[in-house]
Amino acid sequence: MNKKLGLLYGGKSAEHDVSLSTAKAATQALNFDKYDIFPVFITRGGEWRVGEQLTAPVESIEQLAFTRDADSENDVTEFLTSLKERKFDVIFPLLHGTNGEDGTVQGFLEVLNLPYVGNGVLASSAGMDKVSMKQLFEIAGLPQVPYTYFIRNDWHKQQDALIAEMEEKLTYPMFVKPANLGSSVGVSKADDREKLIEAVELALKYDRKIVVETGVVAREVEMAVLGNDEPETSVPGEIKPKTAFYDYDSKYNDNSTDLLIPAPVTADVEAQLSDMAKRAFKILDGSGLVRADFFVTAENEIFINEVNTLPGFTPVSMYPILWKNTGLPYNELIEKLINLGIERHTEKQQLQYQ
CATH class of the missing domain: 3.40.50.20 (Rossmann fold)
Known part of the structure; x- marks a missing residue:
């Protein structure tokens, strides 16, 4: 049947x-x-x-x-x-x-006791909120670029103080991001104070919480994670945007990005990327799929940027492409994820609630 x-x-x-x-x-x-x-x-x-x-x-x-x-x-x-x-x-x-992908729908499906594909409530919500994500990465000992964050109310009440704090803790260029959004929506690069203010105002249109990070001269390398308790990783892939950074249009509209798969990294760097991706997956208590994004400097210093718990998933999106180049085609990847979702649900049914 x-x-x-x-x-x-x-x-x-x-x-x-x-x-x-x-x-x-x-x-x-x-x-x-x-x-x-x-x-x-x-x-x-x-x-x-x-x-x-x-x-x-x-x-x-x-x-x-x-x-x-x-x-x-x-x-x-x-x-x-x-x-x-x-x-x-x-x-x-x-x-x-x-x-x-922020845990709200996942919580609804949990209440209904329905099997579903992908990450649960904690991984989804923490993976969506870049501040919570970064704080968990700190607990896991994963290296990150310097960052700070604040909420809309603080920006309206103490803008000058926040700008001073950012310029003290961080260096230009800075990247300004809504804390709870994906696909680079609302993300801007700021090279000076005037651009920083404009970037914050843009990001606040999409979220009440803002993350600001120091820009780093580095390659953007991504790795796909698949599994439940024993996750596996794909080959790494490198993003080479022709624009200032990998923004929404670069991802979905204008084909202005080159992808290098597998990424030209050393075996040691690839092993570190795999280890860090799995550690990020596990600290979130991931299930099913995660795409882990990294910065790799010319000196092969690695920083984890973020994870996406429901990454772009068309055949031309990075996550499926990475698995295709690892030997798992799109249709088999979907089948695998469905089975992982059912597996995780079956495991949960063994829990006692009284």
């Missing part, structure tokens, strides 16, 4: 369109002879819409952004109703950004 698989995508975040592209790619790789696949679409406004079973891969993201019947139930009620009717065996979240 086929497993009933719910593809969960869309969402309220700035990465809504990225999620739709991921869902489209997933339908083109899934085995329709093995799974009964149902689309579960979350609109930009946060409404949940459950579609009819897919019988073939979709050809455009427009097919996935379907409309609601005028007399249908509103919000998440439709999804809850469908649980009784369809009895999903596993949910595959393909949500990026806020209310998608």
